[in-house]
Amino acid sequence: MSVTIPAELVKKLRDQTGAGMMECKAALQEAGGDIEEATVVLRKRGLAQAAKKSGRTANEGQIGSYIHTGGKIGVLIEVNCETDFVARTDDFQNLMRELALQVAAASPQYAKRDDVPAEILERERGIYRAQMEGSGKPAPVIEKIIEGKLGSFYEQVVLVDQPSIRDPKVKVEQAIKAAIAKLGENISVARFVRFKVGETN
Amino acid sequence: MSVTIPAELVKKLRDQTGAGMMECKAALQEAGGDIEEATVVLRKRGLAQAAKKSGRTANEGQIGSYIHTGGKIGVLIEVNCETDFVARTDDFQNLMRELALQVAAASPQYAKRDDVPAEILERERGIYRAQMEGSGKPAPVIEKIIEGKLGSFYEQVVLVDQPSIRDPKVKVEQAIKAAIAKLGENISVARFVRFKVGETN
Numbered sequence: 006m007s008v009t010i011p012a013e014l015v016k017k018l019r020d021q022t023g024a025g026m027m028e029c030k031a032a033l034q035e036a037g038g039d040i041e042e043a044t045v046v047l048r049k050r051g052l053a054q055a056a057k058k059s060g061r062t063a064n065e066g067q068i069g070s071y072i073h074t075g076g077k078i079g080v081l082i083e084v085n086c087e088t089d090f091v092a093r094t095d096d097f098q099n100l101m102r103e104l105a106l107q108v109a110a111a112s113p114q115y116a117k118r119d120d121v122p123a124e125i126l127e128r129e130r131g132i133y134r135a136q137m138e139g140s141g142k143p144a145p146v147i148e149k150i151i152e153g154k155l156g157s158f159y160e161q162v163v164l165v166d167q168p169s170i171r172d173p174k175v176k177v178e179q180a181i182k183a184a185i186a187k188l189g190e191n192i193s194v195a196r197f198v199r200f201k202v203g204e205t206n
Numbered sequence: 207m208s209v210t211i212p213a214e215l216v217k218k219l220r221d222q223t224g225a226g227m228m229e230c231k232a233a234l235q236e237a238g239g240d241i242e243e244a245t246v247v248l249r250k251r252g253l254a255q256a257a258k259k260s261g262r263t264a265n266e267g268q269i270g271s272y273i274h275t276g277g278k279i280g281v282l283i284e285v286n287c288e289t290d291f292v293a294r295t296d297d298f299q300n301l302m303r304e305l306a307l308q309v310a311a312a313s314p315q316y317a318k319r320d321d322v323p324a325e326i327l328e329r330e331r332g333i334y335r336a337q338m339e340g341s342g343k344p345a346p347v348i349e350k351i352i353e354g355k356l357g358s359f360y361e362q363v364v365l366v367d368q369p370s371i372r373d374p375k376v377k378v379e380q381a382i383k384a385a386i387a388k389l390g391e392n393i394s395v396a397r398f399v400r401f402k403v404g405e406t407n
Contacts, residue, residue, distance in 0.1 A: 045329070049336035064404045068280030070271035076293070079269030081282035083401045092277070128246070135250035195406050198399050200284045203265045205396050 022053035071105035223254035272306035314365040
């Protein structure tokens, strides 16, 4: 009995490996539809090269960087939009530069709230709860305070929640929203990294 | 019974949290010498802020970046040396630029062989072995061929093993060694990232 393999999966495997259509289909059937596994099957048969990271581009946008004077801190950031036309505008470029500068100066750890792992949130909640032990406050009040403290935590570690380094009264999110309104496309920070010399040791 | 806490560990926790010496020592004892755990203890008592990523600098060096024309590919790289004096020389800066360019063009996945996870090596070995099944070659010969294929794998995915994009007859490692000989300090690539627009989707 063979699994039904969608044509688009076969096409994806062909694009990634350069192997023939029938070979890709057979490999996918053998792998139960798992594309990684099917690639290994093809490679064992000598029909595919080691797959490079899938380079398919779903979004438009730009990669920007910022190196702080002296070269001890550097940032790489990807900001997405919907068309390359918008990605090339001065407004978009300025936003990218500001966001990279924000990451360099304020060292956020996540681009958005959804990127914060659940176990980190649980650890934070546990710490806040312990801090209020014996406070005598009723449970619902304590829960409200915990959510409030979590808000401050987001403002420290989540890029879009951080106060802007240009104007601490404004959140980074608002600068992004202003660009969205002006350019008429959805814009979001896909990812960033911040390197500081020596911190890996 | 209490654990003996080395003075330098207490100092490190103080530097990271800003809490007092006795409080840090007590927290470390409670945490059995685990600095992460001790930080949580201090925070529960309201004695420390959420620790920022430890910024202690063990090595010197620089952070460099390269954005490919059009802004669709970007690289951030950290190269370490022993003194800031060397990090600021033109030779070092040129090496950094060349290495960033190499990462952008040849897309390595690891800085050095030690960074390749053991399970990836095992997967590769398994694939090579399967490719030679039924070849009739004696086992020792097969093992030699496998090691040879692994060498080619390293040349694909490990930065220092890659052929230089400037001169494919020369490995990237040799360019680094030439800089080491000229500048008289140990130089190594600590880490790098390569972003391509849209590849996270």
